Amino acid sequence: MIGEGTHSTNQRRHNYVQENVEVGFFTDPTVCIGCKACEVACKEWNEVPDDGFTWSGNSYDNTGHLGASTWRHVMFLEQDRQKGNQVVGSYSLGNGDDPFRWVFLSDVCKHCEEAGCLEACPTGSIVRTEVGSVLVQDDVCNGCGYCVVSCPFGVIDRRPEPLPNAGGAFKCTFCYDRQKSGLVPACAKVCPTESIVFGRLDDLRARATQRVQELRQHGYDDAQLYDPQETSVRGIHAFFLILGEPEAYGLPPKPQVPTIYLRSAWTAAIATAIASIIATLVAFAFSS
Amino acid sequence: MDAPASEKRLEQLREKAWQEGVVPGRGVDVVGGPIPRKPGYYGEPVVKPPVWTWEIPLYFFFGGIAGMSAVIAFAAVLFHHVDVARTAMWLAAIAGAVLSPILLIMDLGRPHLFLNMLRVFKHRSTMSMGVWILTAFGTCAVPGVIALELHTHQIFTSTLDQLLSFAAGIFIFGAAIFGTLLATYTGVLIGATAIPAWFLHRTLLPIHFGTAGLGSAAALLELLGHRISALNFIGFYAAAVETALLIWLSVDKHGVADRAIHEHGSGWLIRIGEVLNGPLALILRFFGLVPLAAISFLIGALISRVGWIAVGKVSGSDPESVFAAERY
Numbered sequence: 376m377i378g379e380g381t382h383s384t385n386q387r388r389h390n391y392v393q394e395n396v397e398v399g400f401f402t403d404p405t406v407c408i409g410c411k412a413c414e415v416a417c418k419e420w421n422e423v424p425d426d427g428f429t430w431s432g433n434s435y436d437n438t439g440h441l442g443a444s445t446w447r448h449v450m451f452l453e454q455d456r457q458k459g460n461q462v463v464g465s466y467s468l469g470n471g472d473d474p475f476r477w478v479f480l481s482d483v484c485k486h487c488e489e490a491g492c493l494e495a496c497p498t499g500s501i502v503r504t505e506v507g508s509v510l511v512q513d514d515v516c517n518g519c520g521y522c523v524v525s526c527p528f529g530v531i532d533r534r535p536e537p538l539p540n541a542g543g544a545f546k547c548t549f550c551y552d553r554q555k556s557g558l559v560p561a562c563a564k565v566c567p568t569e570s571i572v573f574g575r576l577d578d579l580r581a582r583a584t585q586r587v588q589e590l591r592q593h594g595y596d597d598a599q600l601y602d603p604q605e606t607s608v609r610g611i612h613a614f615f616l617i618l619g620e621p622e623a624y625g626l627p628p629k630p631q632v633p634t635i636y637l638r639s640a641w642t643a644a645i646a647t648a649i650a651s652i653i654a655t656l657v658a659f660a661f662s663s
Numbered sequence: 664m665d666a667p668a669s670e671k672r673l674e675q676l677r678e679k680a681w682q683e684g685v686v687p688g689r690g691v692d693v694v695g696g697p698i699p700r701k702p703g704y705y706g707e708p709v710v711k712p713p714v715w716t717w718e719i720p721l722y723f724f725f726g727g728i729a730g731m732s733a734v735i736a737f738a739a740v741l742f743h744h745v746d747v748a749r750t751a752m753w754l755a756a757i758a759g760a761v762l763s764p765i766l767l768i769m770d771l772g773r774p775h776l777f778l779n780m781l782r783v784f785k786h787r788s789t790m791s792m793g794v795w796i797l798t799a800f801g802t803c804a805v806p807g808v809i810a811l812e813l814h815t816h817q818i819f820t821s822t823l824d825q826l827l828s829f830a831a832g833i834f835i836f837g838a839a840i841f842g843t844l845l846a847t848y849t850g851v852l853i854g855a856t857a858i859p860a861w862f863l864h865r866t867l868l869p870i871h872f873g874t875a876g877l878g879s880a881a882a883l884l885e886l887l888g889h890r891i892s893a894l895n896f897i898g899f900y901a902a903a904v905e906t907a908l909l910i911w912l913s914v915d916k917h918g919v920a921d922r923a924i925h926e927h928g929s930g931w932l933i934r935i936g937e938v939l940n941g942p943l944a945l946i947l948r949f950f951g952l953v954p955l956a957a958i959s960f961l962i963g964a965l966i967s968r969v970g971w972i973a974v975g976k977v978s979g980s981d982p983e984s985v986f987a988a989e990r991y
Contacts, residue, residue: 430676433705440707450704491857497791498776499783517779518772520714521790524856524979529710533772542772622986625704629989633855633862634787640854640865647850647873648843655734655877658896659742 377569384574388557397507399576400613401583402481407570409479413562417447420561424538443534446547447562452478460594478618481571484530484547486612489632495525507612508549518542527630607632703982710857712979718770720968722763723849727876729759730842735880737839747889752808760801789852796848800841807834846876859988860921860978874904875964882957898948905941920988923978932970939963
């Protein structure tokens, strides 16, 4: 926490990988200042190539969305709602008393408990690490692209030519290399307001619940946690506090891991296989 | 909109916005203030659309032909149509053991690492299952066609020839079993994903892909000169099933969630493909116009495969479809 200095879980060294401790990110938009230091730190540490230099016109967000070369993405939401007990005045939208708030949220791979990409990967390139995160081993990935359509959050993507290491699928590594050496992921390490908190998953969940209560007391009526534990995804390691509806952040309200569709699809496939064999045998039997 | 970012460019955009109220390209319309009115987060996709290019629909097409050709070959061997069996096995071997792997490898982001597919066997990954099905199919189809040809031409003496005949039977049976899976698993492959228009039709897709494969195999054999009533019967069966699927697709609508199937260019591809391999092929066959029916079915089967991949791209880029699909 801010004020704990080098004792903060965002700064102190740890042995989570060696001790097999489940870790996570808790991201809190109410203290985010939209500085994008997390995006920069991620790019620098992981040597992620550029993801295009375009004007989006969408508030101050010219990053757009997560992708093969965007592993952290700070969202800028402009909403016509009040932010907590914010005093609404003549400076809001120019015409008097319209409520207005600017919300920043740093998006990242969710590192699902039941990960669609991991289940889909046919090469075994995507694995689960000791700390519960989902990792793509770049030297094994052959770029089949099946993880891309299997992620319910649209995180992972195949990197196009002519970027370095093109052809493979990429996403946030949870800075597995740093964690192995006892370091905190780059984005959490640099976050100046500790909007991104890194730590033990159970600690973070407790802390997040407390934070929601705190915010509600301060008038943030629509503060809630985004951590889909009731769906087939069964919870995420990088979870968020959000103001308002998840849809506004491009987060699916009820994400599902696509493996739940396998049973009905394979049943139809086997039925078709049997029907085709029977139809063919009947065709030849009656015409012979 | 891709001009270099600079203050001058920003001035140009402001000027344009002031005059027209709208900035072309990416971004929100500026009239009425900064509150975005696009669905989701500035209309950005919630899930990622498929990265697959033209190789994949073509692979679905040839994989379907290859797999179901082996089924026809098996039935033809059983009922002593050796000519049909030989052509069908050649189709199975060429489309299944040559064209299909080439198309699959070409589509990879890193084709030189294609062998990594064979590192693991994951029954929960349809892509992994598909690679093993294709491998098993090729392993049966190629020796199957060689044994069948050697047996037909009576190359060897009686004992060895009997052995060859037995081997041909086993391999063709194996190719037929893996062939039915090869033709249908592709429906599971795209049905068990996070793309709304795909997973909402996960039971229809394997039926459609498998039946289109069977009809295409029969149609191709007919066009190659095998005008026998058994293939005509299969043609009727496949076109009838496809007609039923066309009706199913137009009844089983999910509104916004699967609008990519009913709207846009992707919707037209699906409709044209289904009409060609459904009712049109059925009518042409009914009037005895077998070659025309065969051509209609083949073109329809190919277009609908292209259509389903196009549907995935449209549906995956549509945030509203993803939100709406979560109600089902």
